[in-house]
Amino acid sequence: AKNPADSSVDELVARAEAHLAANPSDGRGWDVLAPVYLRMQRFADAAAAYRNAIRLDGDSAVRQAGLGEAIAGAAGGIVSADAQDAFEAALRLDPANAKASFYLAMALAQEGRGKEAAAAWQVMLGKLPPDSPWRGAVEQALAKSGSEVASGAAAKGPDTGDVDAASSMSPQDREAMINTMVAGLDDKLRQNPRDPEGWMRLVRSYVVLGKTDQARDALGRAIAVFGADSDEAKKFTAFGASLGLTVTE
Known part of the structure; x- marks a missing residue:
């Protein structure tokens, strides 16, 4: 009976939830x-709502991009494989969808592919209208990626350039090179x-090499460093789950 204009957001949401129930x-x-x-920031509820909207009213770039953002939000900001699938679906429906493009570039950065991420964000900047609300986010992401490259940041696993260089090696030499790089990263983190x-x-990197036990061990060590109740631990757990890993005691 209350006028919607006099209702709080929580009250309006509760009314919508009652209607949908x-x-x-x-x-x-x-x-x-x-x-x-x-x-x-009710990310799990958002993901469920987007899935319902897609199931009932059909696919759209906006819905798929929203679903991807909700999945990433629920994982503490990690753009998991499920989130990437949603963003890629959005771009198939609308190649100009800025949200999907931004988050897919973020996924590259999270995988240690900083140069590719920066290149993707640069392409976005060239296409975004001057008044796009995404320009600020892209510029900030580029500035951060540039500072990480300039400072040397942390050691990283093999990138696409390393893989290309390894393609001309024998299988044994290639595996030895990649294992050496991953071992170097592991040592750096210790x-x-x-x-x-x-x-x-x-x-x-361990997952890609098929070393599931080492991947699970690294995941457990990462969580131990920051504490099981930390925000980082939640991100690591969600990231591991996106790769099919669970944390062992």
Whole structure:
């Protein structure tokens, strides 16, 4: 009975939730509620709402990009494989979707592929309208990636250039080179363990090499460094799950 203009956001959301509980097939209702959940940082609820909207009202770039952002938010900002799938689906529907492009570049940065991420953000800057709200985010991301490159940041796993260079080697030499690089990263992290991105590169490198036990061990060590209740530990756990890893006691 209350005028919506006099209601708080929480009250409006509660009314929408009550409506959807009674009318779960109202795709438009889920579509309206999903971005509100996202702004409220209720990421799991946002992901569920976007999935319902897609199931009931069909695919769209905006819905897929929102779903990807919700999945990444629930994982503490890590752009997991599921989030990447959603962003790639958004770009197939709308190649100019800025949110999807931004987060896919972020995924490259999180994988230690800083140069590729910076190149992707530069391409975005060249295409974004002058008044786009994404320009600031892209410029900030580029500045951060540039400072990390300039400072040498942390040791990293093999990048695409290293893989290209290894392609002309014998299988034995190639494997030895990659193993040496990964072992170097592992050693670097033993000496300077408070490097969240370095730990994620190490875990991913072990997974790519098929060394699941070492990947799981590295994941456990990373969590131990920052503490099991830390924000970093939550990100590591979500990142590991996206790679099919669970943390052992």
